[in-house]
């Protein structure tokens with residue numbers, strides 16, 4: 001497996017669109033991503049932001065087709081093929097939606113899973129290698145990463161408990177079992193170590209309100225910083 005060099009890591013940057021933010025939420029199933037994203041959208045809209053929620057893979061007509069192809073497949077896809085499928089959908093989403101939307105000030109684009117899911121699922125858990133997946137993304141615009149990523153951390157037991165509550169059918173990834181889930185948690189912790197500034201690791205075992213409060217504390221700081229920057233201009 002390839003080495004993760006400092007040079008490789010440094011090619012990943014957040015897009016520079018003044019007044020707009022690119023955010024992502026990560027974590028295993030049941031961590032609370034979808035619930036917290038909906039709550040954050042309401043909060044940001046009250047602050048007069050235009051908010052766009054995108055899910056990965058998907059978000060464009062082409063991406064939605066890839067989403068069904070990946071999540072509904074009954075046959076085994078290699079981790080390399082999987083990584084490329086996700087990257088393909090992602091590059092389309094970046095060009096067609098994310099970059100265009102961020103160009104309007106006061107916009108917040110929130111992705112329900114983004115590059116870290118590829119690094120964790122295909123790179124770490126499926127064994128392709130984190131450096132290998134980073135290399136696939138080491139080309140514009142795939143090297144654009146969120147300003148901030150909320151990693152909602154829960155353990156595998158709580159994930160199972162919450163998924164049972166949700167009662168949804170198991171898809172391609174969810175059907176892989178407990179050992180795979182354990183690798184995902186290790187993988188996400190590793191991503192937080194690789195990108196300590198961008199990825200914020202939050203304990204998501206508390207109540208919904210507790211997790212929301214932790215998120216909003218960070219978001220408020222982010223908004224205040226933006227206002228200061230505007231005042232200085």
Ligand SMILES: Nc1ncnc2c1ncn2[C@@H]1O[C@H](COP(=O)(O)OP(=O)(O)O)[C@@H](O)[C@H]1O
Pocket residue numbers: 027028029030031032033034035036162163165166204205206207208209211
């Ligand atoms: N902090 C929490 N405390 C209790 N239940 C939660 C919490 N976060 C999420 N849940 C519940 O767990 C289930 C999965 O949450 P969801 O937001 O769909 O997670 P994800 O999108 O990360 O898979 C939902 O039924 C949700 O209401």
Ligand SMILES: [Mg+2]
Pocket residue numbers: 033034035112
């Ligand atoms: Mg969800």
